[in-house]
Amino acid sequence: MSSALISPLDRGGPAQPLLTVRGLVKHFAVKGSVFGAKAVVRAVDGVDFEILKGETLGVVGESGCGKSTTARLLMHLIAPDAGTLIFDGEPVGTGGLAMREFRRQVQMVFQDSYASLNPRLTVEASIAFGPQVHGIATRAAIDRAHGLLDRVGLDPSRFASRYPHELSGGQRQRVNIARALALQPRLLILDEAVSALDKSVEAQVLNLLLDLKEEFGLTYLFISHDLNVVRFMSDRVAVMYLGKVAEIGPSETVFDKAAHPYSAALTRSMPSMDPDNRTEEAPIAGDPPNPINPPSGCRFHTRCTFAEAPCSATPPTLAAVGIGHKVSCLMHEPGSGHSKAAAS
Amino acid sequence: MSAPIVKVSNLTVSFLGGPSPICAVNGVDLELEAGETYALLGESGSGKSVTLRALMRLNPEKKTRVEGSILVGGQDVMALSRTELQAFRGKTLSMVFQEPALALDPVYTLGQQIAEAVAIHEGVSQAEGRKRALELFERVRIPSPERRLDAYPHEMSGGMRQRAMIALALACKPQVLLADEPTTALDATVQIQILLLLRELQRELGLAIIFVTHDIGVAVEVADRVAVMYAGRIVETGSVRDLIRNPSHPYTIGLLRSRADGALQKGARLETIPGSPPDLANLPPGCPFAPRCRFAIDACQTTTPEPVTIRDGQIVRCLRVGELEAV
Numbered sequence: 167m168s169s170a171l172i173s174p175l176d177r178g179g180p181a182q183p184l185l186t187v188r189g190l191v192k193h194f195a196v197k198g199s200v201f202g203a204k205a206v207v208r209a210v211d212g213v214d215f216e217i218l219k220g221e222t223l224g225v226v227g228e229s230g231c232g233k234s235t236t237a238r239l240l241m242h243l244i245a246p247d248a249g250t251l252i253f254d255g256e257p258v259g260t261g262g263l264a265m266r267e268f269r270r271q272v273q274m275v276f277q278d279s280y281a282s283l284n285p286r287l288t289v290e291a292s293i294a295f296g297p298q299v300h301g302i303a304t305r306a307a308i309d310r311a312h313g314l315l316d317r318v319g320l321d322p323s324r325f326a327s328r329y330p331h332e333l334s335g336g337q338r339q340r341v342n343i344a345r346a347l348a349l350q351p352r353l354l355i356l357d358e359a360v361s362a363l364d365k366s367v368e369a370q371v372l373n374l375l376l377d378l379k380e381e382f383g384l385t386y387l388f389i390s391h392d393l394n395v396v397r398f399m400s401d402r403v404a405v406m407y408l409g410k411v412a413e414i415g416p417s418e419t420v421f422d423k424a425a426h427p428y429s430a431a432l433t434r435s436m437p438s439m440d441p442d443n444r445t446e447e448a449p450i451a452g453d454p455p456n457p458i459n460p461p462s463g464c465r466f467h468t469r470c471t472f473a474e475a476p477c478s479a480t481p482p483t484l485a486a487v488g489i490g491h492k493v494s495c496l497m498h499e500p501g502s503g504h505s506k507a508a509a510s
Numbered sequence: 511m512s513a514p515i516v517k518v519s520n521l522t523v524s525f526l527g528g529p530s531p532i533c534a535v536n537g538v539d540l541e542l543e544a545g546e547t548y549a550l551l552g553e554s555g556s557g558k559s560v561t562l563r564a565l566m567r568l569n570p571e572k573k574t575r576v577e578g579s580i581l582v583g584g585q586d587v588m589a590l591s592r593t594e595l596q597a598f599r600g601k602t603l604s605m606v607f608q609e610p611a612l613a614l615d616p617v618y619t620l621g622q623q624i625a626e627a628v629a630i631h632e633g634v635s636q637a638e639g640r641k642r643a644l645e646l647f648e649r650v651r652i653p654s655p656e657r658r659l660d661a662y663p664h665e666m667s668g669g670m671r672q673r674a675m676i677a678l679a680l681a682c683k684p685q686v687l688l689a690d691e692p693t694t695a696l697d698a699t700v701q702i703q704i705l706l707l708l709r710e711l712q713r714e715l716g717l718a719i720i721f722v723t724h725d726i727g728v729a730v731e732v733a734d735r736v737a738v739m740y741a742g743r744i745v746e747t748g749s750v751r752d753l754i755r756n757p758s759h760p761y762t763i764g765l766l767r768s769r770a771d772g773a774l775q776k777g778a779r780l781e782t783i784p785g786s787p788p789d790l791a792n793l794p795p796g797c798p799f800a801p802r803c804r805f806a807i808d809a810c811q812t813t814t815p816e817p818v819t820i821r822d823g824q825i826v827r828c829l830r831v832g833e834l835e836a837v
Contacts, residue, residue: 228697229668334786364553365724366783369768373779391698398770398780435698437705437727441750444731448703452653453667 173352173383175271176219178255183216184353184385185240185272190214190249192235196458207457209235211409213249214484217353222379222386224400224417226393226432228454231406233389237357240387241274254352270300273346277358279338283330283345289315290326293345300349307348314344317381318374336367340374347382355387360395372399393436397421402490405429408457408465411484415491425493428466464496476503513584515685515718516542516565521578523560523569523742531575532790534560536742538578539817544685547712547719549729549750552739555787558722561739562688565720566603567595583685601631604679608691610671614663620674621659624681631682646677650707669700673707680711686718687711693728705731726765730754735823738762741788741798748824758826758834760803797829805830 190213193206210232217223225233239246242258242265251258251268258268276282283292293314294307302310312322318340330338339359346354356375360368372395379386388399396403397417404414405428413426424430431449438445450469455461461468467477477496480503484494496502501509523535535557542548550558563569564576567587580587583602590598607613615623624646625639640659647655650673663671672692679687689708693701709732712719723729729736730750737747738761746759757763764783785802788794794801800810807830815827828834 228699336786364787365726365765366553366768367786369770369780369782370784372770373782376777376779393698394770432698435702437702437725437731439727439730439754441730441754445702445706448699448706450699451703453669453700454697456667 175352176254180219182219182255183252184219184254185217185387186250186252187213187215187217187236187240188250188252190236190239190251191247192232192239192244193247205458208409208460209457210239210246211460213406213409213411215404215411215414217385217387218402220383220385221401222388222399224396224403225387225389225406226391226396226403227406228391228432230408230454230457232409232457233406234357236406237274237355237387237389240355241269241272243274270349271351272353272355273349273351274355274357275339275342275346275359277361279335279342279362280330282342283338285330288327288329289320289333289341290322292330292341293348296345296349310348311344314347315341317347317378318344319370320344334367336363336371339363339371343371343374343378347378350382351384353385353387355389357389358391359388361390361392368395375399393421393433405432408455408460410465411492411494412466413491413493413495414484415488415493419488419491425487425491425498426466426495427470427472427497431469464494472497472504472506474504514541515544515583516540516720517579517581518561518565519579521561521564521580522576523557523564524575525569525573526575527573528791530791533793534742534790535564536793538739538742538744540737540744540747542686542718542720544718545712545716546735547709547721547733549721549723549733549736550739551723551726551729551736553724553787555741555790556739557742558739559690560742562605562690562720562722565688566599566605568605597631600627600679600684601682602684603686603688604682604684605688605690606672606675606679606692608694610668610675611663613675614671614678616663619660619662620666620678624659624678627678627681642681643677646680647674649680649711650674650677652677668696669703672696672700672704676704676707676711680715683715684717686720689719689721691722691724694723694725701728702731708732726754726769738765741793742790743798743827744825745799745828746824746826748821752821752824756821756824758820758824758831759799759828760805760834761799797827805834 190210192210193208196205196207227233238244253263253268256262290308290311293311297307315322315325320340360371390396400417403417403420405412407428413420413429420429421433434449452469463478463480464482467473482494482496482499484492487493487498496504497506499507518540521535521538525532538561552558621640621643624643625636628639628642629636643659644655652658652673693704721732733750735749736753737744740761746762757766767781783802788798796811796813797815800806810829815829817825817827818831819825
């Protein structure tokens, strides 16, 4: 992205990924049966990826694939069981970048625009709250809030003193975006941020996000179940399945030349938009399995049309198949024993 | 053409009880032939679900004012007594809801729920009802149906629950199936399976389906005809092909253009419809879309547009429709 916008906080230069995620794991305990062992939901089970400076990384996947848990782990809203975060070259937490400073540079917008605003604070108070906590004088914080309201398309003289219930869903989501920007973050995590909006309003908010990204030199992690929207927004896309990354790569590659059978099926599950060329056969059968007891080996093998004996035994590793394109599938692992894989 | 199986004329629904009445549906006309799938497309608050509920008289009677006429299979729905209504629901007309987890009873097994419905409506034994339930589970392709009949709703995945909900709706062989966003809560790979199932059932059983959705893509996958709703009115209706290829109401045009799809250039901006939908307690006079419409002229602010037929079966409510054809 435009080099004119290098943040004064930038340390590693443009080639240094903004955020590196290594081996992220989060298991949630669930009540087991009286006699059985305690069951765990393997919500995120060893996730690695990088977010490059100035890009939008899209994350897609079905419910239970761990995309929202990943977002919450990145923000440390829940503590990970294992894994490291490296923000612009500095490890987050012990010894490196302090959590408070990390949280200032990484902000999040949630799906439910109403639940994520304090109903008893006016819009300007909500937006100014973060800067005040971080030591900015009240007057200056309010001024900043007004500037941001104006920037997200809400006239401060009309909206600043309103309460969340007096706004429409689209307006509330604009307020949430303004609040996320109030601390001048470098990375914005958008977790289904437009999913609850009506289509006509969704397009307005997507355009706003693109404008803000250019203006403030932001980096986005854009999580959504809507593939059209993710494709429109993202430079690169990660496809998640049952707590693991199945495929990650440039968005055109993942959408048009998917290497993982799951990514391909997901793309083909989108409605066709052509009345003369409707989908005639579902790309995959059944529902996603329960993450409490994920299938052995490759987690997708129970629904995969290409599954062979090794798939249920050997978990695949996420490995490069092209420039910036990684896939976790035995068909692409030389010597894996799958008939479509190259011999090692 | 045979007599339509559903005929709604000049339906208005308003909700009382607030400071001023909420005008959710403002004069809807629709006709559905047997074996046809009709999609009602609209955003939240456009009146699509309220219209669907009015067909089944599910809106709370004390707080709702319903006017106009609704004929389903020759019966005047508005005139049905309570007992007649019970026989009518499920038998002539039945409904699939968005959230099967909420629509199914959590304390009975699915088999019990379906068998009960069949036993009450057709006066057969529970055992007979269970036999029907098993057939229905096979029909909606639930794997190991015998075992699943004894499952409680919470033991099934979202997609399986929606299949069970469809089985329940079909239990008494209705003529018309109403589907209120049946796939919205489902994952993409499951959504397409349910859409294909509905299409197949419609073909095999000759069902008429009214399908409410906010997603144009979903409407294109299932519907023969589509009605686009805005502020409680059908602003445009026509065959799926005409609507997608030649959208003629500015709102339909805007909706189609504001879709993010793969053909767009990176970094390009979406074409948007400015503003947000109107307040139903305080609708503007004239065309409700006029405040957001880039083609609006003065007359649009004061005159409510009448339906105009522009092509066989394509009807548009817009004052400027003749002029916009050329745009």
